[in-house]
Amino acid sequence: MHDTVPPSADPLTPCMFCGQPAHVEIHEVWDHEWMFETCCEGLHEQLALEMAEDPEWARRFLRALDLEVLCGCKLRRVTDDGACGLILDWSLEIGEIDRASAKQFIARHHAHCRVPVTWRFHTGIYNGRTLLGVAVVGNPVAPALNGRGILEVNRLCIRRDTAAALRWNAASMLYGWCAREAARQGWREIITYTRADEPGTSLRAAGWKTECRVRGRGWHSARRARSNTNSWIDKVRWARDLVPTAQAGRTPLPARSDDRSIPRGELSDLSTAWWKG
Ligand SMILES: [Zn+2]
Incomplete structure (x- = not known):
């Protein structure tokens, strides 16, 4: 030494x-x-x-x-x-990025999904001045999960064109931030999906748990463009229960459970009813 x-x-x-x-x-x-x-x-x-x-x-x-x-x-x-x-x-830092730049980033760097049209909130993660990744959080894409106090990380995109060392821990930090922000806003659960062939290491590291496997929808589904190659791959749904952390001076949002309640066990059967590109 x-x-x-x-x-x-x-x-x-x-x-x-x-x-x-x-x-x-x-x-x-x-x-x-x-x-x-x-x-x-x-x-x-x-x-x-x-x-x-x-x-x-x-x-x-x-x-x-x-x-x-x-x-x-x-x-x-x-x-x-x-x-x-x-x-x-x-040292990695969560930092702001405007909506248009987030869209551009996802279009350029996301391996297998198109850019979402709309969402609730998003953030970026930086290594120094280098924007490394973007996470986008919105309503659950599965209609049956809507109105139940649940948000979904719709996209999490880490660029692969930098040295691998720079992006170490970036995905975990983004997932962690998304969960904290959702909790801060009063949501009770946050979910996301990975392809069944992805290990989900970053999610596990951020304290998320697997909920179920979701079958991809097949070619026969009407109204679904064939170019959307991601839609028929099996997915794993991950979730984190949230404890709302209302900020001082801010009225906490009511727990969001404003529609029919589906018993938890049935959620895993939603499988083929949907899947986005
Ligand atoms: Zn000298």
Whole structure:
């Protein structure tokens, strides 16, 4: 283990390579890459080598150089991007994104679903300045689940064209935020669907539980365009019960159960009646 600043970069000691007062500073930062300046090439090479060998030390070293102050973000890790070397992996943050941009993002990055037409609320998640993902929450698409105090994460979309390390935990954080926001608004349950061939790791990590398997509808269904290839794949429904957390100074919305009540057990039989694209 190194100290935070290696002796070779301590300004009070002469550089072991050039003999001048050792000098190192951050020169430029792009979203996930950085350049640093040193008194000489020898020190530059040495530091680059040490960072590559020990990314955790690199993180502490860059923090000591005030990288976080410079960028206004907290550094989660310095990590290998799997191709070109070390990258800056910032702490993920939930952040606002306007509706039009959310739509654009989903259209561009969602693997197998089209963009929803309307929804209740949405959010984005950022790694530094990089928008990594979007979640969109609306009414349940299954008509029988409507009016029962339930919301649905209609889309959760994480882009795949960045280094995998940057999106670590992003989906879980989005699912967690959606549940908290729904609870804050007074809803009693939130659900979502994954394809049966997806593991649902992020949902499990965010505390969601599987409710049932829902059969995809077949080709024979009328009014359903054949291009909608996602509609006939089996789904798994996930859910989280919510405890409404009314904000101070805000009247809590009544628990929403304004229509017929279907016994819980019957919900799993809704299977083929619906499925959206
Ligand atoms: Zn030097």
